[in-house]
Amino acid sequence: MMQTNVVTKAETQVEHILEAFKERALDRVFFVACGGSSALMYPSKYFIDRESSSITAEVYSSNEFIHRSPGTLGPSSLVILCSHKGKTPETTQAAAFAKGKGALTVALMYVGEAPLSEESDFTVNYSWAPAGQLDPHPEIMNYAILYRLSMGLLYVKEGNTKYQKLLGSLEHLDTVFAKAKAQYAEAAKTYAAQYKDEKVIYTMASGANYGVAYSFAICILMEMQWIHSQAIHAGEFFHGPFEILDKDVPFVLLMGLDETRPLEERALTFLKQYGEKLLVLDAEHFDLTGIDEELRGYLAPLVLNFVLRVYAVELAEARKHPLETRRYMFKVPY
Amino acid sequence: MMQTNVVTKAETQVEHILEAFKERALDRVFFVACGGSSALMYPSKYFIDRESSSITAEVYSSNEFIHRSPGTLGPSSLVILCSHKGKTPETTQAAAFAKGKGALTVALMYVGEAPLSEESDFTVNYSWAPAGQLDPHPEIMNYAILYRLSMGLLYVKEGNTKYQKLLGSLEHLDTVFAKAKAQYAEAAKTYAAQYKDEKVIYTMASGANYGVAYSFAICILMEMQWIHSQAIHAGEFFHGPFEILDKDVPFVLLMGLDETRPLEERALTFLKQYGEKLLVLDAEHFDLTGIDEELRGYLAPLVLNFVLRVYAVELAEARKHPLETRRYMFKVPY
Numbered sequence: 208m209m210q211t212n213v214v215t216k217a218e219t220q221v222e223h224i225l226e227a228f229k230e231r232a233l234d235r236v237f238f239v240a241c242g243g244s245s246a247l248m249y250p251s252k253y254f255i256d257r258e259s260s261s262i263t264a265e266v267y268s269s270n271e272f273i274h275r276s277p278g279t280l281g282p283s284s285l286v287i288l289c290s291h292k293g294k295t296p297e298t299t300q301a302a303a304f305a306k307g308k309g310a311l312t313v314a315l316m317y318v319g320e321a322p323l324s325e326e327s328d329f330t331v332n333y334s335w336a337p338a339g340q341l342d343p344h345p346e347i348m349n350y351a352i353l354y355r356l357s358m359g360l361l362y363v364k365e366g367n368t369k370y371q372k373l374l375g376s377l378e379h380l381d382t383v384f385a386k387a388k389a390q391y392a393e394a395a396k397t398y399a400a401q402y403k404d405e406k407v408i409y410t411m412a413s414g415a416n417y418g419v420a421y422s423f424a425i426c427i428l429m430e431m432q433w434i435h436s437q438a439i440h441a442g443e444f445f446h447g448p449f450e451i452l453d454k455d456v457p458f459v460l461l462m463g464l465d466e467t468r469p470l471e472e473r474a475l476t477f478l479k480q481y482g483e484k485l486l487v488l489d490a491e492h493f494d495l496t497g498i499d500e501e502l503r504g505y506l507a508p509l510v511l512n513f514v515l516r517v518y519a520v521e522l523a524e525a526r527k528h529p530l531e532t533r534r535y536m537f538k539v540p541y
Numbered sequence: 542m543m544q545t546n547v548v549t550k551a552e553t554q555v556e557h558i559l560e561a562f563k564e565r566a567l568d569r570v571f572f573v574a575c576g577g578s579s580a581l582m583y584p585s586k587y588f589i590d591r592e593s594s595s596i597t598a599e600v601y602s603s604n605e606f607i608h609r610s611p612g613t614l615g616p617s618s619l620v621i622l623c624s625h626k627g628k629t630p631e632t633t634q635a636a637a638f639a640k641g642k643g644a645l646t647v648a649l650m651y652v653g654e655a656p657l658s659e660e661s662d663f664t665v666n667y668s669w670a671p672a673g674q675l676d677p678h679p680e681i682m683n684y685a686i687l688y689r690l691s692m693g694l695l696y697v698k699e700g701n702t703k704y705q706k707l708l709g710s711l712e713h714l715d716t717v718f719a720k721a722k723a724q725y726a727e728a729a730k731t732y733a734a735q736y737k738d739e740k741v742i743y744t745m746a747s748g749a750n751y752g753v754a755y756s757f758a759i760c761i762l763m764e765m766q767w768i769h770s771q772a773i774h775a776g777e778f779f780h781g782p783f784e785i786l787d788k789d790v791p792f793v794l795l796m797g798l799d800e801t802r803p804l805e806e807r808a809l810t811f812l813k814q815y816g817e818k819l820l821v822l823d824a825e826h827f828d829l830t831g832i833d834e835e836l837r838g839y840l841a842p843l844v845l846n847f848v849l850r851v852y853a854v855e856l857a858e859a860r861k862h863p864l865e866t867r868r869y870m871f872k873v874p875y
Contacts, residue, residue, distance in 0.1 A: 242780025245777070245780075256611045258612055269776065271748065274748065274800045274801040275800065278592055413605055414608065414609060426781045431784070433784060435785060442605045446579075450767060477869075535783055
């Protein structure tokens, strides 16, 4: 049962880390990574921001973290880092830097051993599947591990009960993803055929969903498809960016289930009135059976992210521009 | 002496606020505003992040702040808000929301009286001049007031000595701006003539300067010129966004004097190798006589922002698209 071992291993890793949390005074969490790995962390910050009155959270790009050198970084800090293959130099350096300041460091990686884990106190190995494919173990996917750690932290420190609800909900993520994939398969093809020649596509979201919009903009559209983009915050939209909108400018709007949904609803009304090239992905249309009601706002971004990857696969196909194509990354020095 | 009274008024307002800081336990600062007014606050967060070991700082767009409803918001929070005319509904609501949570609220406005000040404990009226014009009182411009408050906070709470250095440095800001305007007048015209037909222009920066890049992207390029843009963080650039670069894609890179300059230097090397349409504004080329050496990293964004406004004026002129033109803002309901 190789697959079961993968889950057991990750769950055991998390349990050891929660034990370490118990033994240590912690008042600050730094989420540190680059690009797509950083975008994963926004929902966990949203959770801590909302739910804790004693622990504060920050998200920093790895090199910004090192050079900014936050004055509050110290022995009562928890630094959670992520790098898919554990080889992102800035993130490894950030782990060493944080450890040097006395912080507790936890590394997330897909691979087993890598420089990042060597520089970190603890490691969790997450499960992963390529864009649009069903991960056999989404309950230990990167987003899920981040929530296990952040909800686990507030559980052991403040008695927050969402951690148990999370564990129950994650068991159903595989069926939620499978249903979402079937639900959006045709729509994604249609979208890709219609928008394959666009030069610019904006994304928009707020709250727990903003990181997903950011990830789609910088990793899928800019990096993998060479389409101009920006992830616009749905609240900021009305204070500058909305002037760029007309009927020819494509927008992808994410609508989640968290407390900031009114911001996304306001953006929707405006986009519908003045735009025509809209893709609206609304988590209210997902079948979230098995996900605890109280957790739906927090877990919606995971489903939105999965569905967007279904769209990414179709977009790449329609554009004849494979998601793996790069001109610089891992090809030239930088 | 109308003009002197304006300065005296603002300085007296700040002094009263610093007295209030002394009388109150404060461990968290929330900078809350929308769009360009929010972008102003990034350097002050950078300052507090770097220099304080006991006070943490956040920047939130006003509606995100209200709906996210941070768990740490309470009587030991300082909430600093800004709205140019004091009428931004979300920001006024954010002030009322913060006050309801027991926080100390300070409003920055250009105008004297407005809804925002009515909902806030304290108000500071800053000085302002249109893009590219010399403000007779830059020592009380919006950025300067934000630094007076944040450096003043760490002065009264932690004995940080940068506040005195700030006051001395701000006296010289008028001559620094005047010299920068003369220095870049011709270059701005040349740039505008060369790039007036671009459909997309990216901006990039890190650390204390990122907010200036954000402001130029969303307020000048998108809002006032209807040019597609995104403010790319110079550290994030190499983890996705850089794949969009080729010789035909214009970038504006800001290079500051703060501790994150190595990130901007790395971006410069790459932009020079693979791009051709580059505008690099480097604070090392500014004449900063009178600005304390220790403050130059913090004050460079103010000068970068001023110089970018000189470019904005020329760009608008060359494009025959006045900076005041809007299709939605203050014209249609939203």
